[in-house]
Each structure stands twice: as structure tokens, then as C-alpha cells.
């Protein structure tokens with residue numbers, strides 16, 4: 557039996573499963589594999605230097621699938637300017653209808669997206685920011701609990717409370733459950749708490765089609781719920797990353813509240829991680845994002861197998877609940 561929700565209806569997807577934008581991971585091949593599996597994936601725009609390069613990646617996905625997919629715009633301050641306006645134009649010109657935004661609210665991009673019929677899923681980490689984003693005009697909220705990989709915000713509220721609190725605050729807005737979601741049990745639990753879909757990041761990193769080093773995938777499988785570290789706490793720019801020699805050193809330096817980003821700049825460097833972790837497969841060589849859902853990840857399937865397994869497990873869990881209620 558299919559799981560039909562406001563999200564599957566709105567975006568024309570077969571399953572209520574989303575793969576959010578991911579720096580270093582959200583390339584076209586993976587997004588196409590996710591789409592072909594019946595889920596909704598996002599190309600991560602800021603990995604591409606220009607609107608034209610993003611458009612090429614969109615065209616590449618179009619060559620691999622006829623199913624819906626989208627683009628993630630992560631709106632964060634950056635030392636090097638990011639061509640957001642070019643990305644927006646590339647998305648609209650390509651005729652894509654789904655965008656995931658994260659970071660600050662996409663206020664300046666919304667009028668153009670609305671005019672072009674593009675629906676915006678905005679990722680938030682608090683009820684108050686979700687309410688504010690909906691007032692500004694986003695269509696869907698993806699609410700990211702404290703468990704998540706990447707930026708969980710500064711409030712430290714787990715998804716089991718944050719999700720229903722957001723659902724209660726925004727009854728007319730479709731809500732995506734994000735952070736800690738990894739299998740069919742997560743999906744049924746999220747739907748029970750009022751979500752219309754789940755968003756998974758770490759889970760999709762450990763798939764065959766993810767273009768990351770096999771050692772990193774294996775490390776995700778081996779890691780438990782204890783093997784993440786919060787960095788950037790003292791700068792109020794918290795990120796949840798995999799526990800390793802570098803992240804533990806950064807967290808140790810940042811225990812002194814007077815330290816600044818300059819004190820950890822070299823350790824946190826994206827260039828360092830790209831060479832050591834991504835290219836050489838040294839899982840202790842730099843910082844890489846991973847969530848507590850590592851504890852629930854035990855295999856490295858194809859996206860098709862993964863989505864099928866999640867849906868089969870969700871169906872089994874639903875039947876079990878039905879039987880116990882009879």
C-alpha cells in the first residue's frame with residue numbers, strides 16, 4: 557500500500573522520502589538515482605561555480621530520469637561571493653519546480669520563484685523560524701532536529717518534540733521530518749507525529765551512487781550514535797560532524813569561549829577535507845558532516861534498494877501497529 561501525503565501529492569513523487577542538499581555529495585548522478593528510486597533528491601547548487609554550471613548538472617539529471625527532482629540553495633554567509641541570483645535564474649530557465657532552501661530565509665528569491673510556479677521547501681531548526689518563513693511565503697517546512705548532520709541550530713531540541721510542535725504551530729503547511737531519519741520505522745514514526753515526508757542526509761551518503769570515498773561510507777556503517785561531535789558551538793554556528801581526530805581537536809580548542817574561527821580555520825578547512833577525506837579516504841584527515849542516524853545505518857545499498865527497503869519496513873511496521881490495535 558502506498559503512503560500518500562500532502563508532499564507526495566504536491567511534488568508527484570511515489571514515496572514520502574526526500575534526500576536534502578549535501579555539500580560534496582549532492583551531485584546529479586545521486587539525485588537521478590534517488591528520483592529513479594521514487595524519492596525526491598536535490599542537486600546542491602553552491603558546489604557549482606556559476607548558473608551555467610548548475611544548468612549543465614540539471615540537464616545531466618534530466619538525461620538520466622524523467623522523474624521530479626530539485627535544487628538546494630544553502631543561503632549562508634561566505635568569504636567568496638556565491639552567485640545565488642544566477643542559480644535562481646538557471647533553476648527557473650530549466651523549468652524545475654522544486655527548490656530546497658536552508659540557512660537564512662529565501663525572502664529575496666521568493667517573488668521570482670512564485671511567479672515561475674516553483675515550490676520552496678525551507679529547512680529550519682526551530683518553530684519560530686518555521687512560522688516566520690511561512691509568513692514570508694515558503695510552501696513547505698523541513699524541520700531539522702538536533703540529531704541531524706550539518707547545522708542543527710543552537711536550541712538543541714530533538715525531533716521527537718520539535719516535529720509535533722512545528723506541526724501544531726503550522727497545521728496548514730506540509731512538514732518534512734529531518735534529522736535522525738534512516739529507515740521505515742523513522743518514516744512511520746514521523747508520519748505518526750504529523751509529518752508529510754522524511755528528509756534523510758546521512759542515510760543517502762552510505763549508498764552505492766553517492767560520490768564519496770568508500771572508506772567514509774564504511775565509517776558511517778561502523779559509527780554509532782555516539783560518534784558525532786558538535787563544532788562551532790562557541791561561535792553560535794554549530795555543526796554536527798563525524799567524530800574523528802580533527803573534530804575532537806576543534807571541539808577541544810572551542811571549549812575556551814574566547815577562541816575565534818581563526819583558531820580552527822586550518823582544521824575546519826573545506827579544502828583540507830576535500831583532499832584528505834574525499835580523495836585519499838583518510839576518515840581522520842578533516843571535518844565531514846554526519847548525523848546521529850549513523851547508529852541505524854548498517855549497509856551500503858543502491859538508492860533503489862534503500863528506498864524499497866524503507867518502504868517495505870514501513871509497511872511491516874504499519875501492519876504490526878494495525879494488528880496490535882485490532
Ligand SMILES: Cc1cc2nc3c(=O)[nH]c(=O)nc-3n(C[C@H](O)[C@H](O)[C@H](O)COP(=O)(O)O)c2cc1C
Nearest residue numbers: 576578579658704705706735736756757758845847
Ligand atoms: C555530508 C553532508 C553535507 C550536507 N550539506 C548540506 C548543505 O550543503 N546544505 C544543506 O541545506 N544541508 C546540508 N546537509 C544536511 C542534509 O541536507 C539534511 O538536512 C541532514 O543530513 C538531515 O539529517 P540526517 O543526516 O540525520 O538525515 C548535509 C548533510 C550531510 C550528511
